[in-house]
């Protein structure tokens with residue numbers, strides 16, 4: 044039996060419990076203990092970019108005539124296991140549960156994120172309406 048070339052597919056495309064706009068606490072690295080807001084979620088690699096945190100200075104060499112050399116500061120992605128969501132309701136760092144609850148104007152049951160500490164629905168700051 045011919046062995047197919049292995050594809051690097053993720054076992055499951057994990058849905059991140061953390062979304063853009065969430066406040067998180069950083070658990071590791073030089074920004075340990077600091078809070079920040081998610082500016083970008085990267086579910087493909089299970090990482091998030093926290094605004095103004097995990098900043099790395101990058102030295103850029105001049106490339107031809109188009110790019111100037113110098114130092115730029117860049118927020119590097121942090122693995123989701125290294126941050127913890129801060130509950131919008133009780134302000135505690137928490138893990139997230141999922142639940143179906145009636146939400147919105149029509150009170151239709153929707154899957155929401157629930158704080159494991161206080162049991163309240165964690166507000167999704169990017170969701171419109």
Ligand SMILES: [Zn+2]
Pocket residue numbers: 130131132133134135137158159160161162163
């Ligand atoms: Zn809570």
